[in-house]
Amino acid sequence: MKKLIGIAATGAMLLALTGCATSGNAASDGPKPLDELVVGFAQVGAESGWRTANTKDIQASFEEAGIELKFSDAQQKQENQIKAIRSYIQQQVDVIAFSPVVETGWDAVLNEAKAAGIPVVLTDRAVDSQDDSLYVSFLGSDFVAEGEKAGQWVLDEYADSSESVKIIQLEGTTGAAPAIDRAEGFAEVIAENPNLEVVASQTGDFTRAGGKQVTEALLKSNPDVDLIYAHNDDMGLGAIEAIEAAGMEPGVDIKIVTVDAVKDGMQALADGKINFIVECSPLLGKQLVDIVKQINDGEAPEKRIITEETTFTQEEAIEALPTRQY
Amino acid sequence: MSALAKMASNRLFWPVVMLLVLFAINLVAFPGFFEITVRDGQLFGSLIDILRNGAPTLIIAVGMTLVIATRGIDLSVGAVAAISGAVACSIILGSPAPGSLATVAVAITVALLISLVLGVWNGFLVAALGIQPIIATLILMTAGRGVAMLITEGQILTVNSPPFKFLGSGFWFGIPVAVIIAAVVFGLAALITRRTALGMFIESVGINPEASRQAGVRARGLLFAVYTFCALCAAIAGLILTANTAAADANNTGLFIELDAILAVVIGGTSLAGGRYSLLGTLVGALVIQTLVTTVYTVGIPPIATMVFKAAVVTIVCLLQSPTTAEALSGFRRRLAVRSGKGVAAS
Ligand SMILES: OC[C@@H]1O[C@@H](O)[C@H](O)[C@H]1O
Numbered sequence: 001m002k003k004l005i006g007i008a009a010t011g012a013m014l015l016a017l018t019g020c021a022t023s024g025n026a027a028s029d030g031p032k033p034l035d036e037l038v039v040g041f042a043q044v045g046a047e048s049g050w051r052t053a054n055t056k057d058i059q060a061s062f063e064e065a066g067i068e069l070k071f072s073d074a075q076q077k078q079e080n081q082i083k084a085i086r087s088y089i090q091q092q093v094d095v096i097a098f099s100p101v102v103e104t105g106w107d108a109v110l111n112e113a114k115a116a117g118i119p120v121v122l123t124d125r126a127v128d129s130q131d132d133s134l135y136v137s138f139l140g141s142d143f144v145a146e147g148e149k150a151g152q153w154v155l156d157e158y159a160d161s162s163e164s165v166k167i168i169q170l171e172g173t174t175g176a177a178p179a180i181d182r183a184e185g186f187a188e189v190i191a192e193n194p195n196l197e198v199v200a201s202q203t204g205d206f207t208r209a210g211g212k213q214v215t216e217a218l219l220k221s222n223p224d225v226d227l228i229y230a231h232n233d234d235m236g237l238g239a240i241e242a243i244e245a246a247g248m249e250p251g252v253d254i255k256i257v258t259v260d261a262v263k264d265g266m267q268a269l270a271d272g273k274i275n276f277i278v279e280c281s282p283l284l285g286k287q288l289v290d291i292v293k294q295i296n297d298g299e300a301p302e303k304r305i306i307t308e309e310t311t312f313t314q315e316e317a318i319e320a321l322p323t324r325q326y
Numbered sequence: 327m328s329a330l331a332k333m334a335s336n337r338l339f340w341p342v343v344m345l346l347v348l349f350a351i352n353l354v355a356f357p358g359f360f361e362i363t364v365r366d367g368q369l370f371g372s373l374i375d376i377l378r379n380g381a382p383t384l385i386i387a388v389g390m391t392l393v394i395a396t397r398g399i400d401l402s403v404g405a406v407a408a409i410s411g412a413v414a415c416s417i418i419l420g421s422p423a424p425g426s427l428a429t430v431a432v433a434i435t436v437a438l439l440i441s442l443v444l445g446v447w448n449g450f451l452v453a454a455l456g457i458q459p460i461i462a463t464l465i466l467m468t469a470g471r472g473v474a475m476l477i478t479e480g481q482i483l484t485v486n487s488p489p490f491k492f493l494g495s496g497f498w499f500g501i502p503v504a505v506i507i508a509a510v511v512f513g514l515a516a517l518i519t520r521r522t523a524l525g526m527f528i529e530s531v532g533i534n535p536e537a538s539r540q541a542g543v544r545a546r547g548l549l550f551a552v553y554t555f556c557a558l559c560a561a562i563a564g565l566i567l568t569a570n571t572a573a574a575d576a577n578n579t580g581l582f583i584e585l586d587a588i589l590a591v592v593i594g595g596t597s598l599a600g601g602r603y604s605l606l607g608t609l610v611g612a613l614v615i616q617t618l619v620t621t622v623y624t625v626g627i628p629p630i631a632t633m634v635f636k637a638a639v640v641t642i643v644c645l646l647q648s649p650t651t652a653e654a655l656s657g658f659r660r661r662l663a664v665r666s667g668k669g670v671a672a673s
Contacts, residue, residue, distance in 0.1 A: 046575070
């Protein structure tokens with residue numbers, strides 16, 4: 001008897017699985033009206049000003065488009081994100097979008113989504129997988145290019161310097177695409193000038209508190225550092241606090257280069273406490289909505305959509321600040 | 327027992343040794359490690375940083391020690407810290423005079439009052455409903471961050487308020503304010519529980535709740551008190567953490583601090599099984615944990631290896647402290663002595 005129930009249960013499960021394989025993919029049964037679409041979004045967390053702006057923009061864009069958005073916040077933990085994605089698969093949403101906390105370890109859950117016929121869109125951060133059929137599109141910045149832009153500024157700034165220039169690097173979350181790529185792009189460019197030397201590199205986890213504590217300790221053991229390169233504004237803002245606490249002037253005694261250009265960062269740039277910011281735009285909402293609509297219409301979105309972004313000097317920040325939205 | 331053996335059997339022996347070892351590693355990596363200078367009348371140096379950055383963990387660990395002594399645990403401290411920071415910052419931001427002392431006083435008072443309510447809630451679940459502490463406080467641990475996120479509306483609230491910032495990075499008589507606050511919390515807890523019978527009652531509840539009830543100890547009231555005190559400690563720590571960066575970060579303030587606090591208590595020799603506790607041990611434990619963090623930076627341990635390094639140190643401390651290891655070690659020593667002939671001669 002027990003066995004029978006077991007068989008029946010497996011059968012039901014199989015039925016359910018095949019059921020969601022067809023209903024999950026909106027395109028296969030023709031476009032749905034927008035107000036029937038459901039998108040599940042698994043966010044990294046709220047670790048930085050960038051991230052909170054990104055969340056706000058995505059939520060607002062979907063609301064404006066009249067598409068239901070299920071939102072989850074993983075508090076920077078991969079296991080939470082995987083759980084969220086699994087629950088979206090169970091709920092048979094039409095599209096899953098997410099910004100992977102770290103690059104690796106996604107194959108299993110993405111294969112589950114694929115088996116269920118639910119298309120996955122990556123936003124902002126990439127996954128490192130051999131199999132690029134696991135997602136339909138990746139929308140976000142080119143982090144390597146961002147690192148290169150930061151490196152280029154440093155290269156130019158110290159072009160005439162004949163002495164060694166000591167650099168501290170504040171890395172993003174260990175294993176995250178922006179941390180890996182921004183370090184890579186930067187290192188490649190500054191390698192051109194052997195005087196530019198990264199004397200210490202530690203993770204500040206993309207947070208202010210992290211940036212502050214790391215800088216504070218590293219300033220003790222490297223008091224003669226010339227420049228800090230932070231993988232995002234928030235860690236740079238933390239570094240400013242630490243530098244001031246050490247009785248030095250940020251932006252002058254120690255130069256600071258960051259990535260993001262969120263409001264607090266731009267303010268510090270305009271105030272002369274940061275020297276250069278490479279922009280990384282968090283406003284991905286509209287483009288994500290477009291991708292979802294394309295999928296719904298049965299079209300194949302572009303596999304890689306790169307966000308356009310610029311850089312800011314102190315003067316440019318003063319000009320841009322009044323109209324900055326985030 | 328020789329003097330050394332007597333010292334080694336003290337439960338603070340190994341944690342203190344570990345602390346000294348970490349200090350030595352730092353000194354090798356960075357010769358200026360012990361230097362303390364006075365700059366603009368303020369103490370400045372790596373050791374001062376360790377004390378200041380370790381203050382929030384220590385404050386929470388003090389509350390946690392008492393909870394653990396009752397055979398309980400409080401997982402919600404990180405969330406409570408986040409809530410208190412969020413409450414204070416949103417009050418300061420909403421006020422027309424964010425920089426005024428009065429505004430900051432109101433913000434701090436409200437944040438602390440709310441933490442009392444949260445503590446009473448934990449106490450209620452544990453003492454009145456009899457829910458297991460780990461489950462009871464797990465509720466607030468998960469829900470609390472959500473509450474903090476609601477308060478900040480999912481944003482990182484940056485405040486520009488010098489008196490508030492003072493809590494995290496100010497100095498009093500040359501000493502970091504955070505350190506003074508931690509010292510006061512520590513001193514008060516030690517005084518109140520050790521100068522009165524309170525500490526004994528707490529331990530008796532942890533050792534045998536039923537027996538202590540029959541002996542007339544009001545376990546219920548006591549549990550309410552320790553959970554409320556622990557939440558208050560968490561809120562104080564949350565305010566310091568938030569003031570340190572002048573920003574309320576609902577997601578990250580106090581993230582995983584419950585683990586650090588529990589670890590500090592355990593390293594300090596207080597057993598998770600409740601009963602006998604040592605606040606002094608907790609102090610050493612908190613210092614070990616903070617020094618560990620600093621060591622990672624000064625020695626330049628690559629970020630990918632950080633977790634492994636920390637885990638290794640913690641494992642060593644726990645191994646050294648475990649009675650089984652102690653037993654095995656002394657057995658080994660005895661055998662060594664026998665082999666070298668001393669044992670034979672003596673027998
Ligand atoms: O993935 C983008 C990065 O994540 C955020 O936390 C950083 O601020 C941002 O630069």
